[in-house]
Amino acid sequence: MNAGRFDVPWSSAEHLQNVAKFPAEELAKYVGRFVAWSWDGARILDSAEDRERLWEQLVAAGIDPHRVVFEFIAAG
16 A cells, blocks of 8 residues: 555535534443544444554454544543
8 A cells, every 4th residue: 555645525614513413422332442533534444452463353343544534432
């Protein structure tokens, strides 16, 4: 994968707006885990206890890890 390719537009503003709207009770399920957000921030694609495992899970699921936003979900 060419990490320099930008053929899919990404808007950090849209991402942040959608993450802010994500239901708190749903996000609470991921506390203490790394998550992979869709680029638009509307959904969590997968999660794992560490970033390396999450990367592996994404690849296994056919999701390009270069096209997600990683975040660690900390407690409150």
